[in-house]
Amino acid sequence: xxxxxxxxxxxxxxxxxxxxxxxxxxxxxxxxxxxxxxxxxxxxxxxxxxxxxxxxxxxxxxxxxxxxxxxxxxxxxxxxxxxxxxxxxxxxxxxxxxxxxxxxxxxxxxxxxxxxxxxxxxxxxxxxxxxxxxxxxxxxxxxxxxxxxxxxxxxxxxxxxxxxxxxxxxxxxxxxxxxxxxxxxxxxxxxxxxxxxxxxxxxxxxxxxxxxxxxxxxxxxxxxxxxxxxxxxxxxxxxxxxxxxxxxxxxxxxxxxxxxxxxxxxxxxxxxxxxxxxxxxxxxxxxxxxxxxxxxxxxxxxxxxxxxxxxxxxxxxxxxxxxxxxxxxxxxxxxxxxxxxxxxxxxxx
Amino acid sequence: xxxxxxxxxxxxxxxxxxxxxxxxxxxxxxxxxxxxxxxxxxxxxxxxxxxxxxxxxxxxxxxxxxxxxxxxxxxxxxxxxxxxxxxxxxxxxxxxxxxxxxxxxxxxxxxxxxxxxxxxxxxxxxxxxxxxxxxxxxxxxxxxxxxxxxxxxxxxxxxxxxxxxxxxxxxxxxxxxxxxxxxxxxxxxxxxxxxxxxxxxxxxxxxxxxxxxxxxxxxxxxxxxxxxxxxxxxxxxxxxxxxxxxxxxxxxxxxxxxxxxxxxxxxxxxxxxxxxxxxxxxxxxxxxxxxxxxxxxxxxxxxxxxxxxxxxxxxxxxxxxxxxxxxxxxxxxxxxxxxxxxxxxxxxxxxxxxxxxxxxxxxxxxxxxxxxxxxxxxxxxxxxxxxxxxxxxxxxxxxxxxxxxxxxxxxxxxxxxxxxxxxxxxxxxxxxxxxxxxxxxxxxxxxxxxxxxxxxxxxxxxxxxxxxxxxxxxxxxxxxxxxxxxxxxxxxxxxxx
Numbered sequence: 001x002x003x004x005x006x007x008x009x010x011x012x013x014x015x016x017x018x019x020x021x022x023x024x025x026x027x028x029x030x031x032x033x034x035x036x037x038x039x040x041x042x043x044x045x046x047x048x049x050x051x052x053x054x055x056x057x058x059x060x061x062x063x064x065x066x067x068x069x070x071x072x073x074x075x076x077x078x079x080x081x082x083x084x085x086x087x088x089x090x091x092x093x094x095x096x097x098x099x100x101x102x103x104x105x106x107x108x109x110x111x112x113x114x115x116x117x118x119x120x121x122x123x124x125x126x127x128x129x130x131x132x133x134x135x136x137x138x139x140x141x142x143x144x145x146x147x148x149x150x151x152x153x154x155x156x157x158x159x160x161x162x163x164x165x166x167x168x169x170x171x172x173x174x175x176x177x178x179x180x181x182x183x184x185x186x187x188x189x190x191x192x193x194x195x196x197x198x199x200x201x202x203x204x205x206x207x208x209x210x211x212x213x214x215x216x217x218x219x220x221x222x223x224x225x226x227x228x229x230x231x232x233x234x235x236x237x238x239x240x241x242x243x244x245x246x247x248x249x250x251x252x253x254x255x256x257x258x259x260x261x262x263x264x265x266x267x268x269x270x271x272x273x274x275x276x277x278x279x280x281x282x283x284x285x286x287x288x289x290x291x292x293x294x295x296x297x298x299x300x301x302x303x304x305x306x307x308x309x310x311x312x313x314x315x316x317x318x319x320x321x322x323x324x325x326x327x328x329x330x331x332x333x334x335x336x337x338x339x340x341x342x343x344x345x346x347x348x349x
Numbered sequence: 350x351x352x353x354x355x356x357x358x359x360x361x362x363x364x365x366x367x368x369x370x371x372x373x374x375x376x377x378x379x380x381x382x383x384x385x386x387x388x389x390x391x392x393x394x395x396x397x398x399x400x401x402x403x404x405x406x407x408x409x410x411x412x413x414x415x416x417x418x419x420x421x422x423x424x425x426x427x428x429x430x431x432x433x434x435x436x437x438x439x440x441x442x443x444x445x446x447x448x449x450x451x452x453x454x455x456x457x458x459x460x461x462x463x464x465x466x467x468x469x470x471x472x473x474x475x476x477x478x479x480x481x482x483x484x485x486x487x488x489x490x491x492x493x494x495x496x497x498x499x500x501x502x503x504x505x506x507x508x509x510x511x512x513x514x515x516x517x518x519x520x521x522x523x524x525x526x527x528x529x530x531x532x533x534x535x536x537x538x539x540x541x542x543x544x545x546x547x548x549x550x551x552x553x554x555x556x557x558x559x560x561x562x563x564x565x566x567x568x569x570x571x572x573x574x575x576x577x578x579x580x581x582x583x584x585x586x587x588x589x590x591x592x593x594x595x596x597x598x599x600x601x602x603x604x605x606x607x608x609x610x611x612x613x614x615x616x617x618x619x620x621x622x623x624x625x626x627x628x629x630x631x632x633x634x635x636x637x638x639x640x641x642x643x644x645x646x647x648x649x650x651x652x653x654x655x656x657x658x659x660x661x662x663x664x665x666x667x668x669x670x671x672x673x674x675x676x677x678x679x680x681x682x683x684x685x686x687x688x689x690x691x692x693x694x695x696x697x698x699x700x701x702x703x704x705x706x707x708x709x710x711x712x713x714x715x716x717x718x719x720x721x722x723x724x725x726x727x728x729x730x731x732x733x734x735x736x737x738x739x740x741x742x743x744x745x746x747x748x749x750x751x752x753x754x755x756x757x758x759x760x761x762x763x764x765x766x767x768x769x770x771x772x773x774x775x776x777x778x779x780x781x782x783x784x785x786x787x788x789x790x791x792x793x794x795x796x797x798x799x800x801x802x803x804x805x806x807x808x809x810x811x812x813x814x815x816x817x818x819x820x821x822x823x824x825x826x827x828x829x830x831x832x833x834x835x836x837x838x839x840x841x842x843x844x845x846x
Contacts, residue, residue, distance in 0.1 A: 181461070199431075
């Protein structure tokens with residue numbers, strides 16, 4: 001059991017999520033209902049898309065803190081286009097294109113010019129927000145046409161067209177990362193860039209694509225945002241990039257690159273959103289939200305960190321098992337090694 | 350560009366490579382034919398690895414041409430070189446730690462790991478090694494990582510293989526199996542560049558030989574045309590040939606025991622007992638992964654010991670931590686200077702005084718530190734622009750000298766040197782050897798860790814050999830490299846039976 005949860009971040013996160021739902025359900029009857037699940041799902045869509053995009057970038061061992069501004073910029077383009085009378089599909093296409101272009105600039109800076117990703121995207125974080133404000137003249141974009149708002153309407157089973165889009169992105173990402181060769185390259189580049197280069201993997205191109213993907217995801221998040229809210233304020237998406245990074249870390253995406261899965265991010269975003277919704281149910285004043293979300297995030301990560309340390313210690317002990325072996329250890333005796341492993345894991349528990 | 354000969358796989362013409370003011374390759378031309386196993390020899394820093402990286406498209410040359418299979422590499426890239434059927438098995442394995450061994454081997458190939466699994470298993474059998482394909486690669490030992498790299502080369506069915514010291518971490522048995530594979534490949538028309546320090550291996554497997562020295566080819570032709578002496582002379586002519594026997598026989602251990610390690614066990618080694626006297630250079634030989642660095646790091650307090658004791662000048666050193674060891678006069682020069690030794694972006698004078706940082710007064714005095722550095726600079730002939738220069742911009746040899754200066758600034762009584770000449774050019778290497786001898790003459794006890802057995806024989810008054818985490822034996826000064834090798838590899842061979 002310990003092994004399974006220690007090795008498999010997704011499994012442990014899933015268990016924690018279920019447990020949390022159970023506890024909140026016991027404390028606030030009525031929480032566990034189809035309606036809650038639908039609300040949580042709908043509330044998580046924007047963060048979900050941003051987190052998926054950020055995941056691509058983090059897996060390649062970079063970081064993207066500009067995604068909130070990309071969301072704002074592309075949503076503004078969408079709103080302006082719609083209000084100028086451009087048809088919905090065309091406007092959405094334009095919006096995604098703008099997001100991808102914004103991501104491409106990030107990617108060009110990082111992969112092309114070798115600017116550290118934190119620096120590059122901190123710069124474009126301001127750049128894109130400024131561009132958005134210039135486009136909108138600092139005014140909110142209101143009175144969006146009904147066509148876009150209807151995307152968010154319930155289809156009868158608790159989900160909307162937007163839910164379907166996000167689920168498709170989720171499935172597509174999962175398939176791409178786990179089942180395709182190019183998806184494997186993302187992990188390879190993040191794990192050991194030199195090694196990837198050595199094997200002829202186009203490392204720069206992969207990094208660039210990750211940023212473009214992140215930009216496109218952020219633009220889709222902008223579409224969802226516009227459809228759900230019905231207007232586009234200046235600060236649309238402000239600060240969501242940090243939430244997305246937190247969701248990634250919680251979902252088992254290593255900031256050191258090379259590790260992560262779409263499933264983990266999916267569950268972690270649901271978990272974080274569920275906590276927000278639960279606080280409403282528990283009648284805790286809304287200004288506690290961030291505090292409690294932060295505290296939970298910290299405790300989960302610290303617990304996970306402890307488990308990881310214990311695991312590392314095991315691996316280390318295994319590698320140096322001969323050091324424990326006693327006199328007859330020359331042919332690294334498996335039993336002895338196993339024994340010493342148990343000792344060390346007991347000690348750390 | 351037409352090749353001279355239909356069988357020519359690789360044609361390198363007049364390749365130059367400069368890093369800053371230093372020319373690493375000075376107009377090298379070399380060619381490789383189908384079915385040829387071509388040995389490439391040269392001392393550390395002679396330019397072998399750089400040349401091979403140029404051929405593999407990992408480093409672009411400043412000048413000259415590389416033609417692979419009749420096609421000129423205009424803008425070199427590893428992807429292109431591999432498409433043309435070339436794979437470089439590097440000296441230090443590139444591993445994706447988060448992926449399985451099988452995924453590591455198959456990364457970058459068109460077929461999926463599961464499709465290639467049976468091929469890989471077959472190759473593993475042919476190499477007669479054992480490897481768990483589903484283990485996480487981060488848990489692999491260095492020798493197994495090397496095997497992963499070799500398997501990468503074999504599974505790719507390359508037309509040209511470059512093997513950069515592939516045998517350094519293999520047992521003699523595994524080396525035999527590898528050679529059998531290489532012969533079979535050559536018979537099928539694969540061309541192989543084989544980089545090695547071991548003449549015996551080269552004689553066994555290679556047809557042709559080229560010797561690099563200081564970035565230029567100084568000898569090239571059919572292996573049979575040259576005797577061992579000719580080859581060795583070609584390799585080392587620049588190194589003013591103080592014959593090893595003459596220099597080492599001078600001082601046998603004369604001082605009293607300074608550092609005494611008693612029955613010390615720790616991560617990667619166990620029950621090691623040894624003592625070092627003042628004025629003695631004790632060589633600690635062994636293959637990579639034998640536990641030598643772990644021993645040194647444990648003595649220096651970087652790792653926790655599982656048992657045993659260490660005393661310096663009769664006083665027991667317990668609760669070891671680097672700062673306490675430095676205070677007591679025990680100083681360690683780490684193996685990986687880029688990662689653990691130098692502050693790469695800090696000025697040189699700052700690097701030189703960094704071991705004493707905890708003893709500096711609250712108010713720093715850069716002037717005094719700069720003066721201290723300039724003394725070392727003169728004494729050790731460190732080539733740099735100024736004391737303010739960041740360490741990153743020095744050549745490997747000069748970086749290593751700065752690192753030595755840092756150790757000496759701490760006025761050591763016992764100095765542990767871990768691979769002090771790795772990646773250092775011939776001239777700087779000789780300077781370092783001279784310095785090590787001077788230090789010993791002044792009464793410092795020196796433990797010299799090296800995988801270069803020639804270096805061990807060259808410098809040591811006494812040779813300790815570690816293998817598989819244990820001290821295998823002690824050999825007198827002037828022992829042969831073969832004798833060391835036998836001890837160093839012996840234990841691993843045992844373990845495989």
